[in-house]
Amino acid sequence: MFHRLFSRVASGVFWVGAGLRKAAPAVLPFAPVSYALSHLQVLEAESIFIIREVAAELDRPVLLFSGGKDSAVMLHLAVKAFWPAPLPFPLLHVDTGHNFPEVLQYRDERVAELGARLIVASVQDAIDAGRVTEEKGPRASRNRLQTQPLLEAIEQHGFNAVLGGARRDEEKARAKERVYSFRDEFGQWDPKNQRPELWSLYNGRHRRGEHLRVFPLSNWTELDVWQYIEREGVALPSLYSSHRREVFLRDGMLMAASPFLPTLPGETVTTQAVRFRTVGDMTCTACVASTASTVEQVLAELLASRVTERGASRADDRFSDTAMEDRKREGYF
């Protein structure tokens, strides 16, 4: 795997840390120009720096962990950032109650393997207690309902930094969000009043009750994430590779058949070979027809894909052009 990556990098370049390197460079001060890093190494170094800054400057951080590929990469980076020490913060999963079972299984395996502490904020509990009201109708989704349990968990545990795997290439409102995204005491994002972010000098100051959302993968793209998963051998839930599943077509997207998502008249369930590009709530995450069963094959499909991951698989962004911005203002991820 390393060899292949190595071959992609321009000649004269060497890979430090993987055992591959050329002869020692000339004596300083005439440093050779071969001190090159690949974009993945630069992005990784930046993310690790950010995660370490959070742990150093904020006393109560938490890492959002949904079991999706971005949070899998986040967890992988966090483990690397503090090795050989254990993770200095717990994981938080906002559970909509409409999870793919494969994802829950993956979540629990990862948590057990790392000996990490997992906190689950349950949307079902919030509904049962009457704190949030479930949407009605066949297109009801609990996606938006996640905000309330998330904010409650932040308040209950006194978290002041919430690390998440959101990326700027995902959505146009996210393209404008800072790495350290300040949230007021209501968890709200104010896009017009963001702190300028210069060099790698992050400002994590806040008052009691306020907090920061921190996005170390801000500058990564979907392709970067997959290339990194391949390079590092990051484990993912089985949903990300091709499998046979009962699906039906809705609004041009392939939705997984499940008790949480009743079909409408005219929608027929068929069994197809599919995989997921993103993983979220079962009611709003679509899959794509695919036979890719290895990371390499997924990468090949991705390079040929003509649709973005949110366009291909997120029903929640189709409500309006500013759906994400609206949710973020309310305190969403």
Added chain:
Amino acid sequence: MELLRLATAGSVDDGKSTLIGRLLFDTKSLREDQLAAVERTSHARGDEYVNLALHLDGLKAEREQGITIDVAYRSFATAKRRFIIADTPGHWQYTRNMVTGASTADLALILVDARKGVLEQTRRHAFIASLLRVPHLVLCVNKMDLVDYDAGVFERIREEFRQFSMKLDMSDLSFIPISALGGDNLVTRSTKMPWYQGATLLHHLENVHIASDRDLIHLRFPVQGVIRPASAKKFHDYRACTGQLLGGVMRPGDEVRVLPSGFTTRIKALEFAGRPVAEAFPPMSVSVLLEEELDVSRGDMLCRPGNPPTVGQDIDAMVCWLSDQTVLNTGARLAIKHTTRVARALVKKLHYRLDVNTLHRDDQSPGLKLNEVGRVTLRTTAPLFFDAYRRNRGTGGFILIDENSNATVGAGMIHGPAVER
């Protein structure tokens, strides 16, 4: 694949959004669903063409008001390089956004409308790029289609800008005649401007040499934290300091000095996530294990014994003020963040305000307001380990934080230690 960060500046009228939209489109970085959304919006607005600029307006207020408010970061890749664009609005009110975008940029791309030539705004953008020491500058003369692809127009603008840029500190300057709307000289060479022999914009972005922009001579390793997993039996005596290199090269066995203590020791090992690292250089994040157990903690810095940064509490710097709520004046007290160090700073003197349009120095300025730039002397409560910003952006840059509002209110570029005057 190498990563290049670029900052773009210009107003909507310059065709900047069209240019970026075009780059994304021509490098196949815009996907079908994004393009369909652009087509829908273009149609709804009554545009006669697919207005690629629309892809870049992210926020509701921007769409409503037809303006760009904030820095947007976008990625695209070609077979040769991976790019991150910090796209900043060009209006004077948004100087602070351009300063933000330029702070991490390898290259600044400034657009000029061929019909209008070099404007006050162009000069301001060029000044900010030089102030932030963006190593490479590209001036794109856009809308060449509207001046009949006239070589004379391009030459005149180039000459005018060159005259102005002599007053600035700029190392690498390129000029490219383009038409963003038609895609001329962006990705493919224009057939309409045979008189232009230089590279297309994308070719330039793919090939401009950025590896030597880093300082690989002066070791600068600000300590971010210390990893000491005392609880784990196997790693009972493990102790490593973490950080990201801002300058120089480190190898196991190298002699290093720890600031502020001044103790000297050797590097026992370099690691990253349990793997040995033979050699570390910017911008790598690594763990450093030292031969001797010295007291090292966050905010300290490792350097070479014979080549330390300046250690001092009196600092001479240029500051760009970023706040519309407060003013920077002599006597102001603020928090300062520099590398991994935090201290408090007193503004001992505001020497002058620099007019970013004319470069005129106003030494009667009562204080710096939003988007204004000035020369200050600061006194910090703790020593900082710094270099001149022109030598190292990482050890020469700092931010100022208002301790009342917690807002980031200033960006500073260090000239050097303050001298009495």
